[in-house]
Amino acid sequence: MEAKLHRQKAQSDLRRGLMLDAARRVFERLGIEGGSIREIAKEAGYTAGAIYSYFENKEAIYGALLAETLERLHATVAAAGTANQAPADRLEAKASAWFGFFADSPRDLDLGFYLVQGMRPRGLTTELNHQLNDRLLDALRPCETALQSMGLNADDALRENTALFAHGMGLLLLKHTGRIRMFGQDATLLFDAYLISLVERLQKRPG
Structure with missing residues (x-):
């Protein structure tokens, strides 16, 4: 009986994962507003009814995708640097980790901007919105801890x-919209320069 339940859960998790993968592709192609349950079902090879058996609405799918993105972001930041690093080195490692995550994955940035800008989709519950915000803050907190150190x-x-996060988000928007090219600059190099300047400024503070 236990083995059967385990198989059923594995199959259910697989179907849910396939639906989320399909939703991500649909949102990339049509945007969150333009994507529909019908489009997601077609992309996934399921009926709309099957999608609704896993997700209440499109916003619930968006919330699940964003939660997945934030978990990967959190893991990326957690793996960056080492505990025995000097605080300044740890700050640079953690900040570069979250910036690099979004620099390499513009679609994750697109998803996250509902969260970052506070422009949550209609239907995303207040509780889930708070949970997602808290998870984003968890990923940024190691930088804050390093700054305190x-x-x-x-x-x-x-x-x-x-300020560091705002600066990085601005550069990421310029990078992914292609506007950075009008300045002839590189977003990553500019972010690195900001980090170096921040560290130098803090190290010059009177003790």
């Missing part, structure tokens, strides 16, 4: 981390 108090560390 460099001597900043909690308020100053939060302010600097917010």
Whole structure:
């Protein structure tokens, strides 16, 4: 009986994963607003009814995709750097990790911008929105912790981390829209320069 339940769960998880993969492709092609349950079902090779047996609506699918993105982001940041690094080196490793994650994956950035900008889709519950926001903050918190280890108090560390994130998001938007080319610049090099400048400024602060 237990083996049967395990097989059933594995099959259910596989179907759910296939549906999410299909939804990601549909959203990439048509956008979140333009994609529909019918389109997702067609892409996945299931009926619309089958999709509804797993997800209440399109927004629930979006929420699941964004949660998946945030888990991968969190894992990427967690794996960056080492615990015995100097705080400045740890800050650079963690910040470069989240920036690189979105630099290499523009579709994940597209999904995340509902979260980043607070423009959540209709139907995404307040509770889920808070959960997703908290998970994003979890991925950014190692930078904040490193800033505190460099001597900043909690308020100053939060302010600097917010500015770092805002700077990085601006560069990522320029990169993925192609607007960075009008300046003849490289987004990653500009982000690295900001990080170096931030570290140098903090290290010059009076003890």
